[in-house]
Amino acid sequence: MAKPITSFHCSACGTQHKKWSGRCDDCGEWNTIVEEAPLSTGPATKSLGAVRGKAVPLSDLSTSEAPPPRTHSGMNELDRVLGGGLVPASAILVGGDPGIGKSTLLLQAAASFANAGLKAVYISGEEASAQVRMRAQRLGLTQAPVQLGTETNLRDILTALEKEQPDIAIIDSVQTMWADNVGSAPGSVSQVRAAAHELTTFAKRNGMAVILVGHVTKDGQIAGPRVVEHMVDTVLYFEGERGHQFRILRAVKNRFGPSDEIGVFEMTGEGLQQVTNPSALFLSERDKPAPGSVVFAGIEGTRPVLCEFQALVAPSPHSQPKRTVVGWDGGRLSMILAVLEARCGIPFAGLDVYLNVAGGMKITEPAADLAVAAAILSAREDAALPPDTVVFGEISLSGALRPVSQTENRLKEAQKLGFSGAIAPTRSKTGTQSGMKMQQMADLTAFVGDIFGAG
Numbered sequence: 416m417a418k419p420i421t422s423f424h425c426s427a428c429g430t431q432h433k434k435w436s437g438r439c440d441d442c443g444e445w446n447t448i449v450e451e452a453p454l455s456t457g458p459a460t461k462s463l464g465a466v467r468g469k470a471v472p473l474s475d476l477s478t479s480e481a482p483p484p485r486t487h488s489g490m491n492e493l494d495r496v497l498g499g500g501l502v503p504a505s506a507i508l509v510g511g512d513p514g515i516g517k518s519t520l521l522l523q524a525a526a527s528f529a530n531a532g533l534k535a536v537y538i539s540g541e542e543a544s545a546q547v548r549m550r551a552q553r554l555g556l557t558q559a560p561v562q563l564g565t566e567t568n569l570r571d572i573l574t575a576l577e578k579e580q581p582d583i584a585i586i587d588s589v590q591t592m593w594a595d596n597v598g599s600a601p602g603s604v605s606q607v608r609a610a611a612h613e614l615t616t617f618a619k620r621n622g623m624a625v626i627l628v629g630h631v632t633k634d635g636q637i638a639g640p641r642v643v644e645h646m647v648d649t650v651l652y653f654e655g656e657r658g659h660q661f662r663i664l665r666a667v668k669n670r671f672g673p674s675d676e677i678g679v680f681e682m683t684g685e686g687l688q689q690v691t692n693p694s695a696l697f698l699s700e701r702d703k704p705a706p707g708s709v710v711f712a713g714i715e716g717t718r719p720v721l722c723e724f725q726a727l728v729a730p731s732p733h734s735q736p737k738r739t740v741v742g743w744d745g746g747r748l749s750m751i752l753a754v755l756e757a758r759c760g761i762p763f764a765g766l767d768v769y770l771n772v773a774g775g776m777k778i779t780e781p782a783a784d785l786a787v788a789a790a791i792l793s794a795r796e797d798a799a800l801p802p803d804t805v806v807f808g809e810i811s812l813s814g815a816l817r818p819v820s821q822t823e824n825r826l827k828e829a830q831k832l833g834f835s836g837a838i839a840p841t842r843s844k845t846g847t848q849s850g851m852k853m854q855q856m857a858d859l860t861a862f863v864g865d866i867f868g869a870g
């Protein structure tokens with residue numbers, strides 16, 4: 416009889432190893448490699464081709480069925496991130512750092528869906544009922560028709576869900592769930608995988624939507640195997656800086672809507688409040704235009720968002736000057752510094768460069784390149800940019816400026832918030848009646864010359 420093959424997985428990054436060792440050579444974590452139960456412990460079976468199964472019924476793509484109605488929770492920021500409301504029988508994973516507000520968000524979501532007429536069940540594996548009730552009281556949700564359960568045994572949870580037949584179940588969190596048919600400890604790769612698999616298949620079979628809460632590891636991935644992200648229809652990240660009250664719910668994968676969509680919330684004493692105008696919020700702490708500060712007109716998903724880049728450039732006391740970035744990509748900053756140096760002859764050797772996105776926002780768009788370059792140059796030259804001006808545009812390695820998508824939407828949002836001018840690449844499609852004073856540049860050298868009178 417063939418010996419079952421045991422395998423080993425890193426519980427931090429999910430990498431498979433042939434044998435146990437103290438340290439995962441993929442992610443470098445210590446004591447994270449765990450033994451996995453073999454997939455099949457029975458004798459080796461014949462290949463699938465040898466014994467035919469039942470033929471799967473096939474059909475063509477045309478359909479007369481209307482798409483299933485989506486349920487709006489009434490929390491517009493949440494509905495937007497879900498792609499326009501909750502799709503029945505969908506599986507959603509919400510990841511985020513501990514203490515960022517996942518449980519708060521999902522208790523509020525459960526209450527909103529329940530008030531919108533869905534039968535909602537909230538299962539907490541982390542907190543006692545009294546704790547969840549206290550939170551509900553703090554959030555003013557004690558009257559919402561949400562059914563609460565506190566349990567970690569997956570079998571018992573599935574039995575309860577089968578009996579109750581809810582429209583939506585929230586599982587807080589998938590790492591605390593424990594399937595008694597899997598040998599390893601809760602939180603291990605096999606347990607998380609089994610829990611996610613059982614819950615999503617149960618949801619699809621019973622027409623129930625399920626929201627799984629997932630913890631993230633130090634490097635910002637959802638803990639447990641990446642395969643959980645493939646099992647669900649939608650993956651949302653709840654992010655924000657501890658010191659700031661803003662929280663951003665970001666869709667990183669969505670089978671039922673645009674990904675990259677964001678919802679903005681503010682954490683208050685009475686829970687999360689929706690922020691309907693994020694640009695105004697992100698710019699609210701801005702004083703007068705100062706050297707190093709630039710307003711970027713960005714697009715998040717389908718919506719324009721204005722935010723402020725702040726840069727500081729100072730002589731470095733270190734032999735290796737520092738490059739520190741918060742809210743943007745460090746690699747991209749090095750690229751822009753290199754382009755400024757190579758194409759415009761502006762050296763950064765011996766200078767520390769710090770870059771920050773105000774308000775705890777994270778920007779991933781390449782359209783922010785020009786705003787970053789402007790902030791760094793403005794800090795280096797100690798010269799503020801023209802007031803009431805927004806900046807956007809992508810920088811190529813040749814130093815040329817490339818037009819970016821949705822220019823008109825960016826300009827409209829800037830105008831709405833009282834800005835009167837914009838610096839953008841040439842060939843940007845500005846439309847006709849934007850009414851903004853446009854300064855369009857072909858390359859970075861022209862930008863440096865026009866704005867800072869050098870280069």
Ligand code: TYD
Pocket residue numbers: 511512513514515516517518519520550553554682683684685686687
């Ligand atoms: P929580 O939802 O428990 O976070 P997570 O589930 O992601 O671990 O939120 C915890 C934080 O939120 C905690 O530091 C307190 C704060 N908070 C408020 O500021 N206001 C509130 O109304 C609530 C319920 C929590």
Ligand code: MG
Pocket residue numbers: 517518519541587
């Ligand atoms: Mg929690």
